[in-house]
Amino acid sequence: MIKKILIVDDSPIARKMLKSCLPKDQGYEFHEAGDGKEGCEKYTQVRPDITFMDLTMPVMTGYEAIEEIVKNDITALIIVVTADVQMKAIKRVLDLGAYMVLKKPLKREEIQSVLLKVQDTLQKAE
Amino acid sequence: MDTEAQSTQDFSDEEVEILQEIMNIAFGQSASDLAEVIDTQVVLAVPFIKIMQVPELPVYIKENVKKYKQISIVEQKFWGKLKGDALLIFSSGSGKALIKMLQSDDRQGMDTGPVDILERETLMEVGNILIGACVGKLAELLHDIVTYTPPLVLVEKEYEEAITSGHYDPEKTAIVLKTDFLFERGNVSGFLFLVTSNESIKWLRDALKIFIEQYE
Numbered sequence: 001m002i003k004k005i006l007i008v009d010d011s012p013i014a015r016k017m018l019k020s021c022l023p024k025d026q027g028y029e030f031h032e033a034g035d036g037k038e039g040c041e042k043y044t045q046v047r048p049d050i051t052f053m054d055l056t057m058p059v060m061t062g063y064e065a066i067e068e069i070v071k072n073d074i075t076a077l078i079i080v081v082t083a084d085v086q087m088k089a090i091k092r093v094l095d096l097g098a099y100m101v102l103k104k105p106l107k108r109e110e111i112q113s114v115l116l117k118v119q120d121t122l123q124k125a126e
Numbered sequence: 127m128d129t130e131a132q133s134t135q136d137f138s139d140e141e142v143e144i145l146q147e148i149m150n151i152a153f154g155q156s157a158s159d160l161a162e163v164i165d166t167q168v169v170l171a172v173p174f175i176k177i178m179q180v181p182e183l184p185v186y187i188k189e190n191v192k193k194y195k196q197i198s199i200v201e202q203k204f205w206g207k208l209k210g211d212a213l214l215i216f217s218s219g220s221g222k223a224l225i226k227m228l229q230s231d232d233r234q235g236m237d238t239g240p241v242d243i244l245e246r247e248t249l250m251e252v253g254n255i256l257i258g259a260c261v262g263k264l265a266e267l268l269h270d271i272v273t274y275t276p277p278l279v280l281v282e283k284e285y286e287e288a289i290t291s292g293h294y295d296p297e298k299t300a301i302v303l304k305t306d307f308l309f310e311r312g313n314v315s316g317f318l319f320l321v322t323s324n325e326s327i328k329w330l331r332d333a334l335k336i337f338i339e340q341y342e
Contacts, residue, residue: 010172011150013143013338020341056150056170083154088167088310104151105267 002119006031006048008039008065009081010057014104018052018081021111036060040068043076050118053098055082055089063096070097075125077118081106136299136327142175144334148267149173149303153318156259157307163255164227166311173305180298183321184289187213190304190317191285194218197316198245199280199288200253204261206272207329210301210322212257216314221245221281223312224252242281250279260318268333299324 005028007015015032022028031046033039036053037060043051051069055062062080069076080093083104090101099121102114137145150173157168178186191197196218203211225248254277265272280288303320322330 011143011147013140013147014150017147017338017341056154056172058172083151084157084170085154086158086161086167088161092167104154 001122002049002115004029004046004048006042006046006051008033008036008051009054010034014054018106021106021108023112036062036065039065043069049122051076051078052081053078055080055084063092066093066096066098079114136177141331141334144338146173146175148264149305151267152260152263153305155263156256159259160252160255166227166309169308169310171306173303176302178300178302180300181296183300187289187319188285191215194285196282197285197288198249198282200249200277202257202277203275204272206265206270208265208270208272208322208326210320210326212261213319214253214256214316216249216316218282220314220316221249223314224248227312246279246281249281250277253277256318268337
């Protein structure tokens with residue numbers, strides 16, 4: 001069951017856009033971080049069920065953050081949300097252990113079907 | 127009026143953040159389009175927005191590109207409700223590096239004419255893809271349609287010589303959207319500047335409001 005959601009993006013607007021696409025009636029607990037380093041720290045503190053991660057960020061990129069998080073938690077469920085949808089970028093994040101890649105700007109229907117898929121994955125893992 | 131005061135007057139912090147995010151999406155799109163053509167990853171930096179008076183513009187651009195001994199520039203004007211100038215500035219040697227990248231992909235039909243002409247045409251083509259995809263996506267997200275002038279290319283010039291404010295109206299305000307990029311192979315890097323004037327500001331503010339309302 002998805003309860004805790006971590007959103008890592010340097011843009012407050014991008015975080016707001018993502019949150020607005022998530023269902024309001026599920027009682028999710030949201031946590032936010034403004035760069036990859038803060039994202040790793042929040043991940044360790046919060047242990048979210050799902051993490052949405054941007055790639056192009058200051059201080060620590062999303063690539064580095066995914067690597068760091070997965071190194072410490074192989075079960076981390078990270079969804080990359082990025083404007084950078086180059087094939088090589090997608091392959092790289094999937095190789096690093098990301099669960100999937102979503103293209104910005106997000107659409108509500110798309111993110112809600114992703115949540116169903118994640119829910120299914122989590123149930124199978126339990 | 128200083129730049130900061132001007133900036134505060136024209137755009138709120140939230141409007142700047144929305145514009146920054148839209149620019150991020152637009153340049154991501156253009157990098158993706160280009161990567162398909164040249165088979166390399168284009169590494170992007172966080173985009174940056176700055177509002178300034180036009181006479182400050184050449185100084186600002188020169189400050190950003192002074193690390194390059196020489197530069198090549200692809201310039202394209204665009205106009206719709208949003209109108210302005212796109213300046214794509216490449217580091218020294220980028221034209222020749224791009225030619226090599228395209229040829230090493232075993233592409234057929236590459237011209238084998240004189241190097242300077244080939245370099246100009248390659249920069250023009252790559253510039254056209256990057257600028258067209260970026261400005262096009264920006265316009266699409268803001269529900270605008272833009273048209274473009276054909277690209278103009280300056281190859282391997284001293285930056286002092288290449289960047290002047292001659293063709294901008296000094297009375298105007300420029301919104302500069304800057305992003306820097308690096309091609310993973312080929313040692314090609316540079317900046318994309320989109321310079322739009324204060325004529326577009328009112329429309330842009332309204333368009334940003336409409337854009338973010340769908341996420342309220």
